[in-house]
Amino acid sequence: MPNSRSAPHPLTDGLKIDFRAAAVAAVTNTITFRVSALGRWAYNMSGFNQYGLHRDDCLYEDDDVKEAIRRLPEKLKDERNYRITRALHLSLTKTILPKEQWTKYEEDTKYLEPYLEEVKRERDEMAKWEANK
Template sequence: MSYVARKGPKVASALGKWAYNLAGFNQYGLHRDDCLYENDDVKEAIRRLPEKLKDERNFRITRALHLSMTKTILPKEQWTKYEEDTKYLEPYLDEVVRERDEKVKWESNK
């Protein structure tokens, strides 16, 4: 039993890497957070990003659009790697969602 438990995280990690590569966005140099559907919360989180992160995001998206239009992908060494993909938008998005929930709760108590 303990053998299976020790192998569990490695299997999950391998499955995660496989699914990450299967999604295909990494072949365009995109990060996971670049592909989020832009609802109001995501738009506000993007607005709050530091200028450097916003510029890097815009560059990745512009490059991906160009590659898609020309029906090409990046060379494999330039693909975004599973280990290097950072969830750069997540802290800002969590903050926006917390603020929205707090606002709804506050307004319901009036």
């Protein structure tokens, strides 16, 4: 008599795969939640959001970042300058914004990223061009 555990059953074989897929999905969702929760915690602990700043407002201004800032549309550049000026004033007066005015994790956009990527792409292209001369 064959062992019933070793013989595949047409109804339960698919269920094993579905259970595994469901388990993987559950683990993935848990990891994603924990990573986003950790990211949110780190974002709030950084403190720059209490001054109304965005992540991109706090980047170290190397040559690439300076060029990306120069390429920003005037409206984005004015908004950035306002946030930085306000943060400097708040820092000097040793105060922070009311909590409802803090930059929220979900609302913080990487507004500088497309311009920065373009600058880096151009720099890399120029380096390749110079190398081929």
